[in-house]
Amino acid sequence: MENLFRQALIDWLSSSSGLSRLNAIEEESPLSVSPPWLGIAASASTDWSTKDRTGREIRIALELSSRGDTPSSDADIVEVIEQRILAMPASQTGFELVSAHFLRARAERRTNNLRSILIEYRFRILANSTE
Numbered sequence: 001m002e003n004l005f006r007q008a009l010i011d012w013l014s015s016s017s018g019l020s021r022l023n024a025i026e027e028e029s030p031l032s033v034s035p036p037w038l039g040i041a042a043s044a045s046t047d048w049s050t051k052d053r054t055g056r057e058i059r060i061a062l063e064l065s066s067r068g069d070t071p072s073s074d075a076d077i078v079e080v081i082e083q084r085i086l087a088m089p090a091s092q093t094g095f096e097l098v099s100a101h102f103l104r105a106r107a108e109r110r111t112n113n114l115r116s117i118l119i120e121y122r123f124r125i126l127a128n129s130t131e
Contacts (some may be wrong), residue, residue, distance in 0.1 A: 001125060009040075025037070035066045045058040051131070055125060058123045059120065088100060
């Protein structure tokens with residue numbers, strides 16, 4: 001279920017016109033794309049099943065890589081990413097998104113004016129019932 005969710009999240013983020021300024025939105029860090037780009041840095045899942053449905057709690061860390069002179073240079077794009085995640089429809093192919101919850105964010109400046117922002121969320125999903 002985690003892989004199915006990861007793909008749905010990438011597809012949902014990729015379909016946002018507000019994120020069109022990104023050069024790539026990928027499941028992993030893109031190898032040959034210049035910043036700005038967004039990728040899944042890490043994910044992990046645990047059981048979140050009910051009596052009658054399989055479920056997962058999935059934690060995903062998204063990395064936004066960009067260039068900028070000031071710490072606030074990516075504030076607008078981070079806000080669009082966060083709003084888009086929280087607007088993801090509950091009904092998906094193969095599962096239902098029960099909740100999305102922001103956990104934490106971390107930002108760092110790297111060499112050559114590169115910036116990296118890590119945004120971590122917890123998602124709870126249930127497999128679609130087979131009734």
